[in-house]
Amino acid sequence: MTTRATVIGVGHYLPERIVENAEFEKTLDTSDEWIRARSGIERRHFAADGETTSDLAVHAAKAALADAGLEPDDVDAIVVATSTADLTFPSSATMVQAKLGITRGFAFDIQAVCAGFVYALTNANALILSGQAKRVLVIGAETFSRIMDWTDRGTCVLFGDGAGALLLEAQDGAGTKDDRGILSTDLNSDGRHKDILYVDGGVSTNTTGHLRMQGKEVFRHAVEKLASTARTALEKADMGADDIDWIVPHQANIRIIAGTAKKLGLSMDNVVVTVQDHGNTSAASIPLALSVGKQRGQIKPGDLIVTEAIGGGLAWGAVVLRW
Ligand code: UT7
Numbered sequence: 001m002t003t004r005a006t007v008i009g010v011g012h013y014l015p016e017r018i019v020e021n022a023e024f025e026k027t028l029d030t031s032d033e034w035i036r037a038r039s040g041i042e043r044r045h046f047a048a049d050g051e052t053t054s055d056l057a058v059h060a061a062k063a064a065l066a067d068a069g070l071e072p073d074d075v076d077a078i079v080v081a082t083s084t085a086d087l088t089f090p091s092s093a094t095m096v097q098a099k100l101g102i103t104r105g106f107a108f109d110i111q112a113v114c115a116g117f118v119y120a121l122t123n124a125n126a127l128i129l130s131g132q133a134k135r136v137l138v139i140g141a142e143t144f145s146r147i148m149d150w151t152d153r154g155t156c157v158l159f160g161d162g163a164g165a166l167l168l169e170a171q172d173g174a175g176t177k178d179d180r181g182i183l184s185t186d187l188n189s190d191g192r193h194k195d196i197l198y199v200d201g202g203v204s205t206n207t208t209g210h211l212r213m214q215g216k217e218v219f220r221h222a223v224e225k226l227a228s229t230a231r232t233a234l235e236k237a238d239m240g241a242d243d244i245d246w247i248v249p250h251q252a253n254i255r256i257i258a259g260t261a262k263k264l265g266l267s268m269d270n271v272v273v274t275v276q277d278h279g280n281t282s283a284a285s286i287p288l289a290l291s292v293g294k295q296r297g298q299i300k301p302g303d304l305i306v307t308e309a310i311g312g313g314l315a316w317g318a319v320v321l322r323w
Pocket residue numbers: 029030031034035038039114153154155157214215216217218219222252253256280282310311312
């Protein structure tokens with residue numbers, strides 16, 4: 001018998017305000033056509049004034065709990081992946097814990113930018129496998145609209161706000177690749193690439209800062225590193241690309257998503273794509289896509305899913321799980 005961290009609930013939340021590409025044409029030298037062609041993005045959601053990352057996270061967490069038919073008190077731990085926490089401290093996760101009315105267990109944030117959800121899943125899996133928690137809420141939540149430079153057309157048209165959540169539970173598996181739950185994980189980072197994707201401010205420099213990105217450079221790393229980490233994670237699970245039902249990738253750019261699928265030898269019919277409606281929501285993009293993919297009827301129980309993501313750091317990784 002092997003313990004497996006198994007998905008028993010999923011949910012998401014998107015702020016009410018939808019911003020279509022055309023809206024940027026009013027203030028920037030850009031066009032709906034350019035944004036669609038170069039990124040695949042058509043629209044994104046932006047949080048309202050006063051609506052914070054933990055607010056979005058709580059909505060997604062409640063949806064995941066409802067999906068599982070469980071109450072907040074059934075949760076032992078909360079892990080929030082975010083780079084846009086409400087405050088410098090305490091963690092967004094403890095704010096979510098309080099807003100859900102949970103007074104037991106523990107909660108903490110993980111910061112690995114766009115790879116944050118893959119890092120959070122890996123850590124939640126370790127908590128479950130080591131017996132430190134039976135049920136873990138794993139949330140990706142972001143308000144990237146707060147760190148945009150609205151005069152930089154190379155970045156501000158690409159990002160959006162949102163949150164997604166999975167509820168993981170320790171379940172017994174047979175120890176084979178047919179088990180439901182997380183089957184393997186692979187994490188990587190290389191801090192030498194800091195300058196191609198970063199925020200030019202922070203607490204220790206007494207500034208807030210804006211996101212800065214050398215898009216072409218990030219793109220160049222993305223396809224190669226995403227395909228590589230997906231392959232490594234599959235090998236660790238003793239599987240190959242043929243076993244995959246769905247790739248649920250970080251949703252940054254349709255051309256990166258398609259390029260990675262091609263490198264893995266898979267068709268776009270095996271990819272859950274939400275980038276057109278959400279833009280790049282950083283750590284929230286994978287759980288959002290998992291939740292939407294389930295709602296659409298794409299993801300079904302027993303499906304083999306590979307998630308992969310890359311972002312600032314650079315940090316990247318992949319998780320293989322059976323739904
Ligand atoms: O989630 C974290 C990871 N992030 C990513 O994965 C993002 C990776 N990068 C990308 O998605 C793409 O590189 C972008 C979508 C950011 C840009 O696409 P690109 O095909 O690499 O375009 P580019 O940066 O090479 O720019 C091409 C041209 C430039 O003009 P010149 O120098 O050729 O005259 C840009 O100034 O497009 C121009 N441009 C724009 N034009 C209209 C850049 N942004 C815009 C814009 N509207 N919004």
